[in-house]
Amino acid sequence: MTKRSVSICLLALICLFSAHSQAFAQEKPKAKAAPVLAGEAVRGSIPVILTAVGTVEASEMVEIKARINGLLRTVHFEEGSDVREGDPLFSLDSRDLEAQLRSARAGLDRIKAQLKKAGEDKRRNDDLLRQGLISRDRQETTDTALAELQAEQREAEAAVEAAGVALSYAEIRSPITGRTGVLQLHAGNMVKANADTPMVIISRIEPVNVRFSVPEAHLSAIMAAQAKAPLKVTARPAGVSEAVSGSLSFIDSAVDSRTGTITLKARFANAGRQLWPGQFADVSLEVGNMQDAVLVPGRAVAQGADGEYVFVILPDNTVEYRTVRTGLRHGDLVVVESGLSGGERIVLDGHLRLTPGAAVTVRGQGEAAAPAGGKQGAGE
Structure with a gap:
């Protein structure tokens, strides 16, 4: 076979393979x-x-703290319970405060008795002065004594009020409606006024x-x-x-x-x-x-x-x-x-x-x- 014949055969084989490949590609299924x-x-x-x-x-x-020193006598609530505004929380021993209040009232009563006597002396001296039986200096002394006793009465009334306020501090009541937290003190403990640690904390959650x-x-x-x-x-x-x-x-x-x-x-x-x-x-x-x-x-x-x-x-x-x-x-x-x-x-x-x-x-x-x-x- 001549070289020309071999070349023609190879070319024919290449064309046949190319046509077969194109046909196979056309027949490949789509995705x-x-x-x-x-x-x-x-x-x-x-x-x-x-x-x-x-x-x-x-x-x-609200942090609940005592305003006075004293012995904690009674706790009126369970920790973690709900309390309403005004409910009692703690009671402190108040016997000495009650005695102070009684003493202040007695002092006021004494001043009132003296003031009553001074008022009667003034009215009597006023009559005597009009009759010319006493001097004006003596009458003015009576007026001064009456004014001093009136001032002492106001002072005694303030002392009674202060003693009453101090006594009220022995009963600690809830200032808000809320739920109590952990109780820090129990009955029998000594309470310090305005201590760093509150006796209990009340939180309002509604x-x-x-x-x-x-x-x-x-x-x-x-x-x-x-x-x-x-x-x-x-x-x-x-x-x-x-x-x-x-x-x-x-x-x-x-x-x-x-x-x-x-x-x-x-x-x-x-x-x-x-x-x-x-x-x-x-x-x-x-x-x-x-x-x-x-x-x-x-x-x-x-x-x-x-x-x-x-x-x-x-x-x-x-x-x-x-x-x-x-x-x-x-x-x-x-x-x-x-x-x-x-x-x-x-x-x-x-x-x-x-x-x-x-x-x-x-x-x-x-x-x-x-x-x-x-x-x-x-x-x-």
Whole structure:
């Protein structure tokens, strides 16, 4: 066989192999469309809700201390029990105080008797002076003695009042309605006036306050909303299934320059006592509404190498990779600040199985990010 014949044979074999390869490629099956659950991006309004972790505080807290020294005779309550304003708490030994009060009253009675006698002397001397039987100097001496006794009577009355006040300190009563804490002294102990350690602490827990802080950037919006109407606040401590509702009651007078936050307090009636002083609670503060926002279910947004993204389902049932920037979140909703304009169909799950341009089969209509209408919100 000549070289020319060999070349022709090789060329024929190459052409035949190329044609067979093209035919095999044309016969290769297309990739199967991935099943996805679809949702929708919509435009609507949504409440703007700030979230924080707060601390529950008693609305009033009083440290009970004795105002006099003495022996503690009786404790009238059980620690950890509820007391009402005016209820007796402690009784101190008051025998010496009662004696002081009796002595003060006796002194007053003596002054009153002397004053009565001085008054009779003055009236008698007045008659004698008119008759010219005594001098005016003697009459003036009588007037001076009467004035001195009147001053002594006022002093004695003040002593009786002071002794009565001191005696009242032997009975310690609750200044507020609340719940007692740990009892520090028991009957038989000596009590020191105004000691460093209180005898007991009483906390008012109906209502309570919840103290929390938010970034100073929200201060103007909070104050503007508060000027229109009391702002609603909810608090949910650990272990409580339903949040408790209250209202914003306090805005601090200054921003904390170290943290850049402003301290707020909310008041809760706490009739069911779901909130307990010292607890931590998740706090939500509603400060207004964001209008005409693009809303999507939160699970539609995934995190990629380029940041957050969604897959948009095109009319031909292929997907487009779309980077987005999200904002406020609450519950299942997220606000999309850029990347979507509203009205797009989006993939809710199966992001990891998809690539840009991949075909999909919508296996059911998922959630549509409906406007909140007061039922949904956006958190910080």
